[in-house]
Amino acid sequence: MVLPERERGVCCPPTLKARPQKIEQTSEILRTLADPTRLQIALCLRDAKEPVCICDFTATFDISQPTVSHHMAKLREAGLVNVTKQGIWSFYRLASDLAPATRRILDAIG
Amino acid sequence: MVLPERERGVCCPPTLKARPQKIEQTSEILRTLADPTRLQIALCLRDAKEPVCICDFTATFDISQPTVSHHMAKLREAGLVNVTKQGIWSFYRLASDLAPATRRILDAIG
DNA sequence: CGAATCCATTGACGTTCGTCAATGGGTCTG
């Protein structure tokens, strides 16, 4: 294996291809998906044919209703999901204007 | 848009397709990549033709050497990278036995 | 050997995060 020439104290800083702003955006998406509960919710919405009601998640996961609501807020703030209110119910689905880069990441999972 | 029928107090818990263990593994990968600095390092290693020396990252990022070392340890623990020591230098590259699922996520970014 | 260099580890500190209990707003039903 041929290694780059090196002398003591001489480094070859790699050029960073991605713009800082892009890195920050991607980082937020990954941070949002990194929590196990939110990851399951996101995958569930990705694969769902119809919007899913909050009460379904509350019934599915072993966490309190406020915590579910907290996770949905995080997903909303990251632009990953849209919410539609119907009477007393809130239905969630993947954001209709999901960025292609975000869609690629979601599709790469599971 | 047709929504599922609903009555008060009646929920339709969604079936979770992914196994809990798989969710936990994916979650760790995402958590590791979620930090902006680690994300840049991972992408740099993904695109590098040759192993990259730690001192290169120390020179590139505006963080201390121990912090760079800390991030590399996280990447190692997550099984994302391998390290090769050569004299006083440590060269890092993407793990040779990177899981296909992990590779898909990495390739979906940037 | 002694000094210099690269890198990992340890300990500490402030911030962020996930969680819950409590509360309140909004909607439907009797």
Place this chain on the structure above:
DNA sequence: CAGACCCATTGACGAACGTCAATGGATTCG
């Protein structure tokens, strides 16, 4: 209207995280 139900928000708390300064091991050079 009164009660039941769904959901979001607030406040609080412990755990995890990112960062640095200090330290030490390992290697190389004079």
